[in-house]
Amino acid sequence: MITTQIDRREALGGIAAIFGAALISPLRRAVAQDADPGMGPQNVIFPDTQRALVDALVERIIPATDTPGAMEAGVTAYIEMIIDEFYEPGEREGFLRDLQAADDYALERYSAPFTELEPEQQDAIISLAEQQQLDGAEDTFFDAIKQLTVTGYYTSEIGMTVERVYLPVPGRYDGAYPYTDGDRLFSN
Amino acid sequence: MFYATDDEHPYVYDENKPFDWVRPSSVGGKSLVWGRQCYRWSRQDFEANRADGHGIDWPIRYDDVEPWYSYVEQTVGISGEALGLEQLPDSEFQPPMPLNIAEQRLRDVLAREFDGRVLTIGRVANLTRDMPEQGRTRCQFRGRCHRGCSYGAYFSTQAVTLPMARATGNLTLQDSSVVESLEYDAAEQRVTGVRVVDARTRERSVYRARIVFLCASCIPTTQILLNSRSEAMPNGLGNNHDVLGRYIIDHIFSVGANGTLDGQFEEYVLYGRRPNGIYVPRFRNLPGEEPELEFVRGYGYQGGAGRSPPQDSGGFGADLKQRLRIPGPWRASLYGFGEVLPYRDNRMRLSETAVDRFGIPQMQFDVQWRENEARMAADIVEQAVAMLQAAGATDIRQDTVAAAPGRGIHEMGGACMGEDPTQSVVNRWNQLHVAPNVFVTDGAAMSSGSCVNPTLTFMAMTARAADHAIDLFRNDAI
Numbered sequence: 001m002i003t004t005q006i007d008r009r010e011a012l013g014g015i016a017a018i019f020g021a022a023l024i025s026p027l028r029r030a031v032a033q034d035a036d037p038g039m040g041p042q043n044v045i046f047p048d049t050q051r052a053l054v055d056a057l058v059e060r061i062i063p064a065t066d067t068p069g070a071m072e073a074g075v076t077a078y079i080e081m082i083i084d085e086f087y088e089p090g091e092r093e094g095f096l097r098d099l100q101a102a103d104d105y106a107l108e109r110y111s112a113p114f115t116e117l118e119p120e121q122q123d124a125i126i127s128l129a130e131q132q133q134l135d136g137a138e139d140t141f142f143d144a145i146k147q148l149t150v151t152g153y154y155t156s157e158i159g160m161t162v163e164r165v166y167l168p169v170p171g172r173y174d175g176a177y178p179y180t181d182g183d184r185l186f187s188n
Numbered sequence: 189m190f191y192a193t194d195d196e197h198p199y200v201y202d203e204n205k206p207f208d209w210v211r212p213s214s215v216g217g218k219s220l221v222w223g224r225q226c227y228r229w230s231r232q233d234f235e236a237n238r239a240d241g242h243g244i245d246w247p248i249r250y251d252d253v254e255p256w257y258s259y260v261e262q263t264v265g266i267s268g269e270a271l272g273l274e275q276l277p278d279s280e281f282q283p284p285m286p287l288n289i290a291e292q293r294l295r296d297v298l299a300r301e302f303d304g305r306v307l308t309i310g311r312v313a314n315l316t317r318d319m320p321e322q323g324r325t326r327c328q329f330r331g332r333c334h335r336g337c338s339y340g341a342y343f344s345t346q347a348v349t350l351p352m353a354r355a356t357g358n359l360t361l362q363d364s365s366v367v368e369s370l371e372y373d374a375a376e377q378r379v380t381g382v383r384v385v386d387a388r389t390r391e392r393s394v395y396r397a398r399i400v401f402l403c404a405s406c407i408p409t410t411q412i413l414l415n416s417r418s419e420a421m422p423n424g425l426g427n428n429h430d431v432l433g434r435y436i437i438d439h440i441f442s443v444g445a446n447g448t449l450d451g452q453f454e455e456y457v458l459y460g461r462r463p464n465g466i467y468v469p470r471f472r473n474l475p476g477e478e479p480e481l482e483f484v485r486g487y488g489y490q491g492g493a494g495r496s497p498p499q500d501s502g503g504f505g506a507d508l509k510q511r512l513r514i515p516g517p518w519r520a521s522l523y524g525f526g527e528v529l530p531y532r533d534n535r536m537r538l539s540e541t542a543v544d545r546f547g548i549p550q551m552q553f554d555v556q557w558r559e560n561e562a563r564m565a566a567d568i569v570e571q572a573v574a575m576l577q578a579a580g581a582t583d584i585r586q587d588t589v590a591a592a593p594g595r596g597i598h599e600m601g602g603a604c605m606g607e608d609p610t611q612s613v614v615n616r617w618n619q620l621h622v623a624p625n626v627f628v629t630d631g632a633a634m635s636s637g638s639c640v641n642p643t644l645t646f647m648a649m650t651a652r653a654a655d656h657a658i659d660l661f662r663n664d665a666i
Contacts, residue, residue: 014497015497018497018499060504060505061505063505065506065510123505126504130504146504150500150508150512167329167330167460169328170328171328171460172329172459173285173460174286174458174459175288175289175291175292175458175462176288176453176456177457179454179455179456179457180455181513182513184513185513186459
């Protein structure tokens with residue numbers, strides 16, 4: 001089985017490098033401590049309604065296109081694990097408040113919870129967060145949910161074998177492998 | 189995951205003179221986590237102490253070690269490119285790993301614009317050809333060496349030498365024995381036993397043997413000798429002349445530069461994860477050159493080129509996903525490994541107060557780099573920048589501050605080899621001057637450090653010493 005050779009633990013550090021110095025503290029700790037992104041949460045962090053909300057958020061950040069999106073890749077469980085393992089108590093409460101703020105805004109602006117909105121409406125709320133103008137959410141909310149989604153997605157089995165190309169064994173090295181913009185990249 | 193923690197393995201140093209002691213704590217030791225770079229020393233390296241007067245002159249020269257380099261290389265399996273250079277003698281090579289397109293360009297630039305500078309693929313103990321006789325498969329370019337290779341593609345104790353030892357039927361592996369000290373018989377001038385602590389039960393016992401090989405890695409080996417205190421040798425075994433623990437060296441490490449090769453090779457990426465970089469052999473202070481630099485000895489570069497990860501430029505959604513499919517620019521790096529002079533005052537000793545969890549005195553370090561190292565480091569950075577610029581690099585970032593001693597993880601010295609028993613600890617065959625039935629065959633015996641990675645030389649000297657021990661044993665001379 002090819003999948004047994006995937007090393008998500010090492011992939012996390014590689015993906016986190018995308019964000020450089022902007023990497024949020026909990027992910028910084030997760031990388032430093034060699035976290036395994038494939039590990040499920042030991043404790044329940046999200047109530048069911050919030051889990052559905054996170055599903056919807058991550059799917060808008062990395063949507064299904066010609067490859068599956070973040071929801072199908074199981075990113076929500078990854079985020080729950082990171083929050084459980086690497087968020088400090090204050091950070092955790094802040095993040096959960098930010099999620100609530102997104103839902104509160106959806107109800108106020110569109111009279112429906114975030115999960116029931118049209119994709120364009122969901123995107124409008126996420127854009128507000130990116131512009132740091134989402135009432136009741138911390139300025140860091142967008143960076144946090146985006147970085148969590150991206151690191152979770154590209155270290156998932158789908159991210160590493162469907163969105164990106166997983167290199168099998170027997171392996172080889174080609175230092176001049178042809179590439180055209182938009183080609184699928186190789187997994188770390 | 190194989191590394192020892194400082195909590196469990198504490199040591200002592202002055203805050204103004206930091207020392208990084210990096211080591212594994214597992215069967216197989218550093219062979220599991222090493223960088224696998226393998227380079228022969230040159231004739232000049234063995235003669236360096238005599239030539240400039242630093243440290244203790246080696247009692248052996250290149251010709252003494254050469255056949256043992258060959259022996260080790262054939263056993264270990266080393267891939268690399270033969271260059272025919274006097275300052276970096278060729279090993280017996282398996283086929284070299286390929287350079288990538290950016291490294292090839294850097295090689296061409298050096299050949300064209302820098303007299304006498306060569307860029308080659310790293311010489312590395314990763315197989316490029318199967319060695320079925322050892323049950324080893326060639327490197328699969330997974331880049332997972334540090335976890336221990338399930339193909340046995342790189343040399344490690346587990347992949348090569350433990351199976352060989354087991355095949356003799358004479359191997360007993362004591363995986364939790366911590367050596368505390370050696371038991372010395374002053375009248376017979378020999379070591380009669382090895383005192384150990386069981387790491388699990390804390391029980392103490394003594395192993396008796398006719399010959400002892402002390403090969404615990406530079407620092408623990410020196411620690412064991414220092415801690416082997418007897419009435420005849422109250423300051424440690426072989427330390428009646430205050431030489432043991434002195435002349436500690438490492439390599440100048442983590443100075444160099446890296447830069448972006450903007451707009452170059454954008455139509456290429458890397459396939460596979462090559463567990464190896466490039467090497468630029470020493471080009472400073474070579475034999476026959478007029479000394480015009482402000483430092484003695486030399487350095488080589490390691491580094492390489494590769495594509496940066498995709499860049500995050502804000503936003504989310506399908507557009508972000510698409511942008512994360514586009515790799516960043518190529519970057520190239522050149523980082524020096526410089527020879528550190530053997531200074532008598534760079535030393536380690538036993539702490540008088542601090543002990544570890546086994547009650548063994550902790551090591552206390554007093555090691556610092558000095559003027560020659562600072563001048564060499566400055567040249568390393570300057571020349572790295574010049575070569576990167578010549579290759580068209582932009583956004584060049586310099587690393588100008590050498591890492592603390594020890595961080596190169598090429599620690600050497602402490603029980604130096606020499607002819608004179610009052611000036612050195614071991615003789616030309618790695619035997620303790622004061623107890624010829626003890627062979628010290630790791631970094632501790634190194635009287636100078638060259639600028640190349642040391643492991644191949646450790647292995648060659650160990651094989652040479654073992655062969656000599658067998659001769660002595662068979663002739664009842666030991």
